[in-house]
Amino acid sequence: MLRKGKLQLLCMILILIPVYNFSLFRAQAEPAQQDNVTPFLQDLFEDRTRLLMDQDKRHIEKHYLPKDKHSNYAYLHEINRAEYIQEWAKQRKIKLLNAESSIRIARAQVLGDTAKVSLVQSLKLSYEYIDSYPGQHDFGIGTRHGITLRKKDKRWYVEREWYSDPFEENPKKIEKTDSFFTPHKDPVTPERVVHKYNRARAVDYANKYAGTTWGAGNRQRYNQKYLDYNSKGGDCTNFASQVIGDAKEGGGLPMKSGWHYLYGRGGSQAWVQTDAFKHFLIRSGYGKIIGQGSFSDIIQSVNKRQQDLDQPQLQPGDLIAYVLKGDVDHFSVVVGFDQSGYPLVNSHTADRYRVPFDLGWDKTTKYLLIHIQD
Incomplete structure (x- = not known):
């Protein structure tokens, strides 16, 4: 599943x-x-x-x-x-x-x-x-x-x-809140500097292959190098793995520890399954949870980290996991922020392009902000 x-x-x-x-x-x-x-x-x-x-x-x-x-x-x-x-x-x-x-x-x-x-x-x-x-x-x-x-x-x-x-x-x-995100003083764009994780290229990949939605590149089609898992339960995790791991166009994180894709055959469990992918990110050190909880909790976490620049910030190229009843149900990729500092995401199933991250969810949803280590 x-x-x-x-x-x-x-x-x-x-x-x-x-x-x-x-x-x-x-x-x-x-x-x-x-x-x-x-x-x-x-x-x-x-x-x-x-x-x-x-x-x-x-x-x-x-x-x-x-x-x-x-x-x-x-x-x-x-x-x-x-x-x-x-x-x-x-x-x-x-x-x-x-x-x-x-x-x-x-x-x-x-x-x-x-x-x-x-x-x-x-x-x-x-x-x-x-x-x-x-x-x-x-x-x-x-x-x-x-x-x-x-x-x-x-x-x-x-x-x-x-x-x-x-x-x-x-x-x-829908969760109601009196607080809101703090606008970023400067536009938040990933630096085009080659680290272990090529953050800027990951965002470019997420925008190019966002799928059937308005705004997506590649003539609104997925990357044909990879299988489409929509008929097998959803393509969101497969897409997130591509974004951070594709060696030619994506973030370029090396495949390892059971997280891999065999071209022509498909992805491993950690590549395509939500909970397995989340566990891999944390255990491998590729990702770090920097915020979790309700919509209101996420607002507080993002705003607090903006005030402490010594802590990892939520950035384009990071991931958001959506948790229902204790299980991860969905993954999206952070690709930017709007005028108010609202995180915007791309994903598959359904295909999204620069969508406010909580649109399509309600107060029963919990969120995990996963910062990908550069």
């Missing part, structure tokens, strides 16, 4: 179910664009994006069948995620300014009144702080979707959908 929790199940469903269903429809399938599937999907995702900004349910009601249990569940899911991100913004004293969406259809096949679609969405969101720190910050989210559509009265509706949604949290469980 690579990652624990609901994302593992979602990713398995996302990958396996569309493949199975497509095989059933292949024999008599028609190209999707011949039956208005593509225009429907474009409208669907544009309307969902508008929903994120203003929570007006009327944007998406027309795309679902309220009397169908599965379709209504998919509809309520979208309502919940819009409530989550708006509540998160409210608690962080942030105003969402704009949202832009694009989709890339990987497979779409139609048989009669049913269509099976696999696609990826690239979402760009922009925000600013309400009371201070003038300036706009942009970040990206990328998600993979498996969708079943049903035609009724000569138009398409969403019947079922599966995807690993980073906003699938209870908006009432």
